[in-house]
Each structure stands twice: as structure tokens, then as C-alpha cells.
Amino acid sequence: MSFSILTLTARLTVSPSSSQFFEGDFVSLSCEEDDSSAGWTLRRNTSKQQRSQCGDEWGEGAGSSCNISYIFTLDGGVYWCESREGPISNMVNLTVTGGSVILQSPVLPVMEGDDVTLLCKTNTTPSNLPAAFYKDGSLIRNETTGHMTIQHVSRSDEGLYKCDISGHGESPSSWITVTGDTLTCLCFCRFQYSQCDDNLMTVFALL
Incomplete structure (x- = not known):
């Protein structure tokens, strides 16, 4: 088990939960916020735009979504949440294809010991055809x-995955990240101590 000390932040989630999408x-x-007063803004880097925010020629904002x-x-590129104070969330790389096959895989890191399902999907019916998976x-x-x-x-399962459906084509590749158990302690003190789960860990913070 590893330990980390973090400042207030947000987590970026994607729905449907996938890193690959068909055009259309x-x-x-x-932005799943720890503190709604932080004023989180969703931004992205693409081949066309750098650090553009939701509502600026792309997307429609709805609160923190x-x-x-x-x-x-x-629209394929790197997306993240950013606050007025500077902290940013995790970054998510989205791939958008005009092709006929995508690989639906976890967009966020997966925990060691969990089960992970990969879906090779076509934009035609039926979408669940026989497929070959590559790592x-x-x-x-x-x-x-x-x-x-x-x-x-x-x-050892971490790596670059793709799939292929005969007669339809190959998906883009997506990286799957596997992480260990992490205990995260958020500290809001100044020259004081805070505890995570009582006896598990005590940290001292100079914030």
C-alpha cells in the first residue's frame, strides 16, 4: 500500500466510460469536485486548440459538466479540469475515430485485483461480433x-491494447493503466496534524 498527500482537487470522469468514441x-x-467553490473549468488540448475551455467553440457547459x-x-485530445487557484485534475486522453471499430476500455486507471472488461465494438448492427484482442x-x-x-x-496487464473484427477493421490503440492500493490523505491544516483512518497514518503538513 502506498500513501500520498494531496491538496484539494477534482477528478475528471467520462460518460460513457471509454477512451475511444465513434465520430458522432x-x-x-x-469534474467531480472536492470543493465546489474552487470554480473548476474543463479544458482540453487538441491538434487544433490549446488550453481551450468548454463552451469555447466546443461543448456545452452544465455546472461542473x-x-x-x-x-x-x-475533438480527440487531452482533457482535464482546472481551478481558478491553479490545481488540476487527472488528465484523460480521448480518441475519436471515423472508422468502424473502437475498443471500449477503462478511461481511468484500474486497481490491482479488479476485473476489467474490454469491448470491441462496431458502428453497425450487430455490434458484438467475434474479435481478436492485442496487447x-x-x-x-x-x-x-x-x-x-x-x-x-x-x-503486468498494463499496456497498449487494440482489437480487430474481421471484415470491419481494427480499432485505435488505448493505454490501460494499473495502479496499486493508495490511501489518500487530504490535509487542511497549518502547523497541525491530521489523521487518516485513525491508526493507519498520521501526517504533518505545512500548507
Whole structure:
């Protein structure tokens, strides 16, 4: 188990929970805030724009969320939440394809020991066709239903994944990150101590 000390921050989540989308999909991004008064803004870097914010020629803001009703290939890029005070959230890399196959995989890091399901999906009906799954360029499994479950993931499962559906094509590649158990302690004190879970950990902070 590892320990970390963090300042107030937000977590960026994506719905549907995937890092790949077909052009034309609806995508909703949300800043899950620890402190709503921080004034979180959703920003992105793409090949076309740098540090642009939701509502500035893309997306429609709704509180701490941003909805993209029709996502284009040019909307692919890195997204994050940023506060007026400076702290930022985790960064999420979204890929948008004009092709016919995507790999739906976790957009956020997964915990060691969890089960992870990957879905190879086409933009036609039926969408759950037989698929081949690859990790770091090597075939790892063929599945008849188009989805593959990795049970009890470990650090060795971390890597670059893609899939292929015969007659339809290959998906873009997505990186899957595996993390260990983390106990996070948020400290709001000055020259004082705070405790996480009583006997688990005591930290001293100079904030």
C-alpha cells in the first residue's frame, strides 16, 4: 500500500466510460469536485486548440459538466479540469475515430485485483461480433462475443491494447493503466496534524 498527500482537487470522469468514441457519439465529461467553490473549468488540448475551455467553440457547459452532443475526430485530445487557484485534475486522453471499430476500455486507471472488461465494438448492427484482442502488438485472445475480461488485473496487464473484427477493421490503440492500493490523505491544516483512518497514518503538513 502506498500513501500520498494531496491538496484539494477534482477528478475528471467520462460518460460513457471509454477512451475511444465513434465520430458522432454523445460524450459527457464531469469534474467531480472536492470543493465546489474552487470554480473548476474543463479544458482540453487538441491538434487544433490549446488550453481551450468548454463552451469555447466546443461543448456545452452544465455546472461542473460539459456535454459534447456530436463529437468529431478533431475533438480527440487531452482533457482535464482546472481551478481558478491553479490545481488540476487527472488528465484523460480521448480518441475519436471515423472508422468502424473502437475498443471500449477503462478511461481511468484500474486497481490491482479488479476485473476489467474490454469491448470491441462496431458502428453497425450487430455490434458484438467475434474479435481478436492485442496487447503491445501481440495477439492475446480471440473472443466470439466481442468482449474480453481480464480477471484480477496486475501490473503486468498494463499496456497498449487494440482489437480487430474481421471484415470491419481494427480499432485505435488505448493505454490501460494499473495502479496499486493508495490511501489518500487530504490535509487542511497549518502547523497541525491530521489523521487518516485513525491508526493507519498520521501526517504533518505545512500548507
